[in-house]
Amino acid sequence: MSMRKESKQDSPSSSCNEVERRSEAGKNRQPTVARWREMGRGFAGGLQTRTEPHLAVGVALAGHDRKQPATRSSPARETAVTGSRFLATRVAYLSWEDVNQLRKVKSKVWLRGIDEQLTVETRIADEMARVRWPGETLGTIGVSHHLTPPPPPPPRPSEMDRPAAAASYQRFPRVRIRELKDDYAKFELRDTDASMANALRRVMIAEVPTVAIDLVEIEVNSSVLNDEFIAHRLGLIPLTSAAAMGMRFSRDCDACDGDGSCEYCSVEFHLSARATDSDQTLQVTSNDLRSTDPKVCAVDQARAIQQALGASEPYDHASAADQRQVVSCITGFRGILIVKLRRGQELRLRAIARKGIGKDHAKWSPAATVTFMYEPEIRFSEEIMDKMTLDEKRSWVQSSPTKVFDIDPNSHQLVVVDAEAYTYDDEVIKKADAMGRPGLVEINAKEDSFIFTVETTGAITAYELIMNAITVLRQKLDAVRLQDDDGDLGELGAHLGGS
Amino acid sequence: MQSKRGRVDSLDSDGLPYVGASLQSGDIVIGKVTESGEDHSEKLKHTEKGMVEKVVLSANHDGVNVANVTLRQSRSLCVGDKFASMHGQKGVVGLLDSQENFPFTRQGIVPDMVINPHGFPTRQTPGQLLEAALGKGIALGGTSRYATPFTTPSLDVITEQLHRAGFSRWGGESVLNGQTGERTRALVFMGPTFYQRLTHMAEDKVKFRNTGPVHPLTRQPVEDKKRFGGVKFGEMERDCMLAHGAAANLHERLFMLSDFSQMHICQSCQRVANVIERDVDRWKKLRGPYCPFCRSAENIVRINVPYGAKLLYQELFCMGICLKFETEFR
Numbered sequence: 001m002s003m004r005k006e007s008k009q010d011s012p013s014s015s016c017n018e019v020e021r022r023s024e025a026g027k028n029r030q031p032t033v034a035r036w037r038e039m040g041r042g043f044a045g046g047l048q049t050r051t052e053p054h055l056a057v058g059v060a061l062a063g064h065d066r067k068q069p070a071t072r073s074s075p076a077r078e079t080a081v082t083g084s085r086f087l088a089t090r091v092a093y094l095s096w097e098d099v100n101q102l103r104k105v106k107s108k109v110w111l112r113g114i115d116e117q118l119t120v121e122t123r124i125a126d127e128m129a130r131v132r133w134p135g136e137t138l139g140t141i142g143v144s145h146h147l148t149p150p151p152p153p154p155p156r157p158s159e160m161d162r163p164a165a166a167a168s169y170q171r172f173p174r175v176r177i178r179e180l181k182d183d184y185a186k187f188e189l190r191d192t193d194a195s196m197a198n199a200l201r202r203v204m205i206a207e208v209p210t211v212a213i214d215l216v217e218i219e220v221n222s223s224v225l226n227d228e229f230i231a232h233r234l235g236l237i238p239l240t241s242a243a244a245m246g247m248r249f250s251r252d253c254d255a256c257d258g259d260g261s262c263e264y265c266s267v268e269f270h271l272s273a274r275a276t277d278s279d280q281t282l283q284v285t286s287n288d289l290r291s292t293d294p295k296v297c298a299v300d301q302a303r304a305i306q307q308a309l310g311a312s313e314p315y316d317h318a319s320a321a322d323q324r325q326v327v328s329c330i331t332g333f334r335g336i337l338i339v340k341l342r343r344g345q346e347l348r349l350r351a352i353a354r355k356g357i358g359k360d361h362a363k364w365s366p367a368a369t370v371t372f373m374y375e376p377e378i379r380f381s382e383e384i385m386d387k388m389t390l391d392e393k394r395s396w397v398q399s400s401p402t403k404v405f406d407i408d409p410n411s412h413q414l415v416v417v418d419a420e421a422y423t424y425d426d427e428v429i430k431k432a433d434a435m436g437r438p439g440l441v442e443i444n445a446k447e448d449s450f451i452f453t454v455e456t457t458g459a460i461t462a463y464e465l466i467m468n469a470i471t472v473l474r475q476k477l478d479a480v481r482l483q484d485d486d487g488d489l490g491e492l493g494a495h496l497g498g499s
Numbered sequence: 500m501q502s503k504r505g506r507v508d509s510l511d512s513d514g515l516p517y518v519g520a521s522l523q524s525g526d527i528v529i530g531k532v533t534e535s536g537e538d539h540s541e542k543l544k545h546t547e548k549g550m551v552e553k554v555v556l557s558a559n560h561d562g563v564n565v566a567n568v569t570l571r572q573s574r575s576l577c578v579g580d581k582f583a584s585m586h587g588q589k590g591v592v593g594l595l596d597s598q599e600n601f602p603f604t605r606q607g608i609v610p611d612m613v614i615n616p617h618g619f620p621t622r623q624t625p626g627q628l629l630e631a632a633l634g635k636g637i638a639l640g641g642t643s644r645y646a647t648p649f650t651t652p653s654l655d656v657i658t659e660q661l662h663r664a665g666f667s668r669w670g671g672e673s674v675l676n677g678q679t680g681e682r683t684r685a686l687v688f689m690g691p692t693f694y695q696r697l698t699h700m701a702e703d704k705v706k707f708r709n710t711g712p713v714h715p716l717t718r719q720p721v722e723d724k725k726r727f728g729g730v731k732f733g734e735m736e737r738d739c740m741l742a743h744g745a746a747a748n749l750h751e752r753l754f755m756l757s758d759f760s761q762m763h764i765c766q767s768c769q770r771v772a773n774v775i776e777r778d779v780d781r782w783k784k785l786r787g788p789y790c791p792f793c794r795s796a797e798n799i800v801r802i803n804v805p806y807g808a809k810l811l812y813q814e815l816f817c818m819g820i821c822l823k824f825e826t827e828f829r
Binding site: 194195197198199201202205206218221226227228229232358359362365369370371372373374401402423424425426427445453455 | 519550552571573597598599603604605606607661662663664665666667668671672673675677678679680681682686
């Protein structure tokens with residue numbers, strides 16, 4: 001990194017990535033007067049545009065090749081430049097040991113079979129039960145659900161020691177997982193209320209930490225997109241962040257100033273791509289990002305390796321480099337497109353990924369979709385239903401945009417086929433009113449059961465997202481509880497106690 | 500090469516910045532020096548900053564050099580930025596909030612933008628509602644349709660399409676409050692709409708000053724934003740202050756903080772006494788207010804008066820009209 005300029009200039013916009021740019025041509029300064037006049041004469045009547053791609057690249061490259069022999073380029077990179085560019089774009093830059101390590105980490109949260117599902121459910125439920133609002137132990141709290149003491153908790157196969165029911169208003173939520181995939185989860189959360197469900201949702205979106213590219217130092221960029229644009233795109237690439245919970249925020253890291261050299265708070269990435277003389281457009285993707293830490297890399301890179309591992313097991317170490325090329329070719333993971341390069345254009349940069357949360361910037365949010373719905377409770381009025389003709393029933397069933405109701409073919413009774421498909425759009429209620437059958441159906445939302453849908457960006461698994469969210473939520477509540485350890489709730493007490 | 504006028508870190512040896520350099524307001528953007536060594540460098544104005552996008556060095560037919568530096572800025576959205584839909588429904592961002600605070604549907608859809616429905620009855624732009632409703636149905640698996648003013652899909656087509664896609668016929672959706680997790684009572688109309696950001700951005704319009712340049716003639720603060728001027732306190736604002744009875748405030752705003760000045764009045768003849776240097780005797784000269792009409796330096800008082808009033812006096816005086824000032828001690 002001998003070319004690095006000493007003075008860094010941080011971009012003023014804090015919401016975006018910071019962009020640093022090294023001076024290419026500014027190395028050999030000459031007296032301004034002389035140069036100015038010389039250029040003036042030289043270009044009189046002519047036009048020189050500095051963004052002209054061929055020109056700029058030509059100059060920049062010539063300089064670089066001379067000063068910097070290929071010391072930093074990896075063997076894989078060499079192949080890329082000299083030969084099969086097509087293969088090399090899909091290369092995942094990880095060593096074989098890293099891959100094995102990654103596989104170990106992954107297999108821990110891999111779910112197979114009903115036993116494991118039950119374990120997961122119990123764990124989530126236990127964690128949820130441990131989330132306690134600050135006032136709960138005091139027993140005089142005016143938050144809506146605490147007004148009436150809840151029924152005694154149902155017996156659950158949990159080893160958790162719980163306090164006596166009379167002394168606490170603590171509830172014991174139940175969790176049932178309907179579907180759990182790597183990046184998708186659907187589960188029911190019962191015996192709790194909206195505040196808890198929504199707190200979980202909010203934390204999942206905004207406060208579960210991940211790792212994302214935060215600082216980009218651009219060495220050469222002759223592509224059509226400008227520096228900030230590329231930095232922004234890099235920031236939005238999801239990186240595998242299983243280790244993020246254990247990392248430090250670089251602002252809290254005493255060991256370094258978050259410059260990428262510190263293993264506790266940041267990860268350095270390198271990207272170097274150049275479209276060679278072939279006429280084909282070069283697509284620079286997230287697969288071209290080379291990480292210095294095997295735990296953190298672009299998500300689809302990790303996934304490509306994982307898939308390839310499943311495909312064929314025994315690889316010998318020596319041919320790993322070739323295998324890696326094959327890996328991404330076979331699995332067809334093309335990576336996330338960053339920029340397309342035309343012949344002669346080049347992109348070379350260093351990026352530093354840091355830990356962060358979605359509250360600071362959406363690029364750190366691990367959540368693609370986090371939402372819940374209230375479970376509907378649907379009750380028919382038998383009396384009104386009996387008065388309806390079959391045609392009336394049919395047209396009423398048809399009026400629902402989603403398939404919630406149907407007619408029993410034998411008894412010609414209206415039945416609920418899928419209560420959860422009801423979207424609370426009131427269409428059926430309006431239809432019943434319009435047909436002169438008001439009160440045919442009564443639909444209420446259950447106040448204490450929620451159906452969650454969670455999808456992640458791939459940075460962490462859906463399971464990790466849920467568990468980490470609960471951990472973060474508990475940490476936050478602990479922080480509040482610490483404040484009222486001496487019995488003085490302060491402002492919070494005034495809010496909660498209503499006094 | 501150094502310059503006393505501003506920062507030159509980003510300039511190359513030819514006096515032009517390199518492409519990609521980050522220039523702040525006040526930095527030198529084009530370094531120019533005459534043959535005698537005099538610095539004629541071009542500085543960025545206080546409203547200008549950005550990254551260098553393009554540098555052009557050229558010349559016109561007379562052989563005069565022309566240097567052109569183009570800057571670019573990335574501007575993230577902020578309160579006060581203006582947006583408009585295709586139907587002329589323009590508006591300004593009033594609140595920026597994070598995703599978790601926004602309402603969300605059971606599918607997890609969070610709106611990008613929430614607008615006030617009261618803008619529709621008065622502005623008569625049902626087109627935007629149709630665009631959203633039709634677009635929603637199409638996005639959810641409908642077929643693409645002509646939606647020119649000449650071939651408009653009927654309302655039935657739009658509602659039927661939405662119904663087939665599993666949504667309420669009129670595009671309303673039940674949403675949940677992002678802050679509490681509770682359901683809202685009303686259905687909220689949601690749909691995709693084309694929105695454009697207009698170039699009227701808060702960052703360009705922000706205008707403030709405490710002290711700064713004044714107009715050379717009137718000595719009142721200038722109004723121009725480019726020249727670091729202030730916000731005008733006009734007649735209507737004045738009326739407002741009067742109505743409130745805030746006389747002291749008004750006095751401060753329009754006089755003390757504007758064009759405060761003092762002049763001398765000769766109480767004998769009620770004319771202005773100028774400060775001049777006159778001979779007291781052969782050796783001594785004295786500088787002070789002197790009434791040329793009374794030929795005396797006695798009985799002269801100093802009054803506070805807006806510079807504008809003094810200017811008026813002088814202009815009338817030029818035309819042969821002399822104003823008289825009645826003054827009294829208080």
